[in-house]
Amino acid sequence: xxxxxxxxxxxxxxxxxxxxxxxxxxxxxxxxxxxxxxxxxxxxxxxxxxxxxxxxxxxxxxxxxxxxxxxxxxxxxxxxxxxxxxxxxxxxxxxxxxxxxxxxxxxxxxxxxxxxxxxxxxxxxxxxxxxxxxxxxxxxxxxxxxxxxxxxxxxxxxxxxxxxxxxxxxxxxxxxxxxxxxxxxxxxxxxxxxxxxxxxxxxxxxxxxxxxxxxxxxxxxxxxxxxxxxxxxxxxxxxxxxxx
Amino acid sequence: xxxxxxxxxxxxxxxxxxxxxxxxxxxxxxxxxxxxxxxxxxxxxxxxxxxxxxxxxxxxxxxxxxxxxxxxxxxxxxxxxxxxxxxxxxxxxxxxxxxxxxxxxxxxxxxxxxxxxxxxxxxxxxxxxxxxxxxxxxxxxxxxxxxxxxxxxxxxxxxxxxxxxxxxxxxxxxxxxxxxxxxxxxxxxxxxxxxxxxxxxxxxxxxxxxxxxxxxxxxxxxxxxxxxxxxxxxxxxxxxxxxx
Numbered sequence: 001x002x003x004x005x006x007x008x009x010x011x012x013x014x015x016x017x018x019x020x021x022x023x024x025x026x027x028x029x030x031x032x033x034x035x036x037x038x039x040x041x042x043x044x045x046x047x048x049x050x051x052x053x054x055x056x057x058x059x060x061x062x063x064x065x066x067x068x069x070x071x072x073x074x075x076x077x078x079x080x081x082x083x084x085x086x087x088x089x090x091x092x093x094x095x096x097x098x099x100x101x102x103x104x105x106x107x108x109x110x111x112x113x114x115x116x117x118x119x120x121x122x123x124x125x126x127x128x129x130x131x132x133x134x135x136x137x138x139x140x141x142x143x144x145x146x147x148x149x150x151x152x153x154x155x156x157x158x159x160x161x162x163x164x165x166x167x168x169x170x171x172x173x174x175x176x177x178x179x180x181x182x183x184x185x186x187x188x189x190x191x192x193x194x195x196x197x198x199x200x201x202x203x204x205x206x207x208x209x210x211x212x213x214x215x216x217x218x219x220x221x222x223x224x225x226x227x228x229x230x231x232x233x234x235x236x237x238x239x240x241x242x243x244x
Numbered sequence: 245x246x247x248x249x250x251x252x253x254x255x256x257x258x259x260x261x262x263x264x265x266x267x268x269x270x271x272x273x274x275x276x277x278x279x280x281x282x283x284x285x286x287x288x289x290x291x292x293x294x295x296x297x298x299x300x301x302x303x304x305x306x307x308x309x310x311x312x313x314x315x316x317x318x319x320x321x322x323x324x325x326x327x328x329x330x331x332x333x334x335x336x337x338x339x340x341x342x343x344x345x346x347x348x349x350x351x352x353x354x355x356x357x358x359x360x361x362x363x364x365x366x367x368x369x370x371x372x373x374x375x376x377x378x379x380x381x382x383x384x385x386x387x388x389x390x391x392x393x394x395x396x397x398x399x400x401x402x403x404x405x406x407x408x409x410x411x412x413x414x415x416x417x418x419x420x421x422x423x424x425x426x427x428x429x430x431x432x433x434x435x436x437x438x439x440x441x442x443x444x445x446x447x448x449x450x451x452x453x454x455x456x457x458x459x460x461x462x463x464x465x466x467x468x469x470x471x472x473x474x475x476x477x478x479x480x481x482x483x484x485x486x487x488x
Contacts, residue, residue, distance in 0.1 A: 154398035158427040162472050163479045174485035183402040209487050219485060226482050228406050234474035235407045238467055241418035243453050 001190035002151030003181060004033060004048035006117045007173055008129045008141045010166045012208070013119045014199040016177040017048050018151075018185070020192035034196040035060050037067065037077040040206045043122045045077050045086055046198060050151035051114025051134070059097045059114065063090065083120060083128035087138045090118050095136030115150045120200070127202050155187040156180035170199045170209070175223060178213070182224045193220070245434035246395035247425060248277060248292035250361045251417055252373045252385045254410045256452070257363045258443040260421040261292045262395075262429070264436035278440040279304050281311065281321040284450045287366045289321050289330055290442060294395035295358025295378070303341045303358065307334065327364060327372035331382045334362050339380030359394045364444070371446050399431040400424035414443045414453070419467060422457070426468045437464070 004017040017033040031053060037045040047063075049056035067076040080086040094116060101112040113134040119141075121127035129141040131148040141148060146166055149157065159179050168176070174197055184191045193215040200208040213220050248261040261277040275297060281289040291307075293300035311320040324330040338360060345356040357378040363385075365371035373385040375392040385392060390410055393401065403423050412420070418441055428435045437459040444452040457464050 154431070155402055157431055158399055158402070159475065159479070161430060162475045169484065171484035171486065174487075175482055176479070178485070179479065179482070186405060187398070187401055211487070219483075223482055227478070230478035230481060231403065231406045231475075234471070234478045235403070235420070235423065237474060238419055238423070238470050239463075240413065240415035241422070241463060242415065243418075243455070 001188060002033060002050040003153070003156065003184045003188075003191045004050055004117060004150045005147060005156070005160070005177055005180060006046075006048060006119050006129055006141075007147045007164065007177070008119070008127070008166070009146075009168065009170070009173060012170065012199055012201045012204075013046070013121075013127055013129060014170060014173045014177065014197075015046050015048055015117075015119065016174075016181065016195055016197045018181065018191050019194050019196065020190060021053050022190050025189065028192075030194070031057075032196060034198060035064075036198070036207060037063070037120075038207050039078055041123070042205060043078070043120065044200055044205060044207060045083075045118065045120035046200070047090065048117040048150065049114060050116070052112045055094075055097055055101065055112045055114040056116070059090075059094050059116070062093055062097065080122070082125060083118075083122055083130070086120070086122075087118050087128075087130040087132060087140075090116060091132045091136035091138050094132060094134065098134055117148050117150055121202065121205065123205055127200070152184055152188045152191050156184040159183065170201075173199070178220055178223045179227050182220075182227060193217075195220075245432060246277060246294040247397070247400065247428045247432075247435045248294055248361060248394045249400070249404070249421055249424060250290075250292060250363050250373055250385075250392050251408065251421070252363070252371070252390045252410070253412065253414075253417060256414065256443055256445045256448075257290070257365075257371055257373060258414060258417045258421065258441075259290050259292055259361075259363065260418075260425065260439055260441045262425065262435050263438050263440065264434060265297050266434050269433065272436075274438070275301075276440060278442060279308075280442070280451060281307070281364075282451050283322055285367070286449060287322070287364065288444055288449060288451060289327075289362065289364035290444070291334065292361040292394065293358060294360070296356045299338070299341055299345065299356045299358040300360070303334075303338050303360070306337055306341065324366070326369060327362075327366055327374070330364070330366075331362050331372075331374040331376060331384075334360060335376045335380040335382050338376060338378065342378055361392050361394055365446065365449065367449055371444070396428055396432045396435050400428040403427065414445075417443070422464055422467045423471050426464075426471060437461075439464075 116132040119129040363373040
């Protein structure tokens with residue numbers, strides 16, 4: 001499993017992804033699930049990946065390869081003319097990779113499916129955020145649904161629903177994401193640190209702040225412990241049920 | 245979908261279940277998912293049901309029918325000699341009902357599966373709590389895992405993990421369950437009020453307090469609103485991330 005979230009704030013985008021992959025509980029590895037394509041001053045595109053690791057790695061590798069050999073029929077992610085076209089290119093590639101595996105006659109126990117989040121900005125256009133399905137089609141974040149989750153989305157959703165605010169600072173957004181990740185990590189063994197975090201300020205057109213937060217990171221530990229205490233305290237302050 | 249929870253406290257058992265059933269989003273009904281078998285002074289057995297409604301209704305009906313016609317080869321739930329035997333009888337019935345449907349040659353889009361929680365006490369023995377799988381086998385709650393959830397379990401789990409305390413009062417336990425249900429109801433349309441709640445004091449050997457909490461119940465509204473505010477406040481009080 002996996003847990004990735006991207007938030008569309010009023011002033012930028014925030015991405016976070018865990019790094020645990022597993023094939024059964026006895027085959028656990030660390031892989032990066034956040035991939036950035038950037039031309040400073042011109043574009044920033046970040047992709048988060050969830051699903052079959054062979055599928056997502058091949059999809060990213062094909063996209064990177066295309067960025068190097070520019071004579072392909074399809075534009076590379078360094079050349080797309082809009083974020084919409086970017087989502088189309090990524091969706092087509094994802095669909096093609098899945099079809100290629102499905103077509104080998106081999107059948108795996110689990111499907112080759114994967115789901116991606118693609119966000120970023122191209123010069124002269126607004127920042128946009130998309131979620132791309134295994135079928136290659138996609139949806140875009142809006143004011144009503146200003147964030148996307150992929151992978152193990154349920155445990156970490158209630159706090160996002162309650163505390164997300166499009167006007168929040170990057171620093172508060174990272175706090176929100178770490179709370180959401182902490183709930184997920186506590187509940188699902190197949191989601192685990194380190195957590196990759198990146199945020200992008202609108203119109204900066206370059207890689208923003210990036211960090212990898214490890215399990216023993218003092219701030220993450222403070223959030224994890226502090227959130228448990230804060231939850232218990234908040235719970236204590238609500239009035240008990242009265243059966244009379 | 246469905247959401248049911250049972251807690252094993254030091255001094256008793258607490259049961260809660262939603263009442264929404266759906267076959268698609270345009271075919272939504274209200275059905276009770278909490279069923280109690282009781283012989284005052286001698287036994288109290290409560291069953292919570294999740295899964296295919298035809299399966300769970302038939303299972304409960306067969307168990308009730310057996311309680312009326314006592315000459316069956318298997319003991320009725322009013323005659324089992326232990327909670328362990330109770331779990332066996334319920335598990336065997338569930339398995340038989342599922343097999344009966346699977347055996348008709350008809351194939352439904354969704355499986356006929358169901359999962360049950362069975363808890364209660366028989367005179368002279370300790371209270372026990374079991375979760376019963378569609379295969380008819382079961383597991384028992386312990387000190388390490390003192391509660392069971394069935395149905396849509398994920399959204400409401402983080403608060404259970406953080407705030408459950410085996411020594412908590414019935415009134416605090418009902419509060420905890422309503423917070424857990426509120427998170428679930430907010431996230432999944434197929435879980436909905438009214439919520440049936442029941443609690444049983446150890447060694448009372450009779451039906452305990454029972455109530456049905458509707459969507460417009462003032463206490464439930466207070467918990468729902470208050471919890472949102474408390475969460476946001478708790479979140480504000482945690483320190484923001486610092487990128488320096």
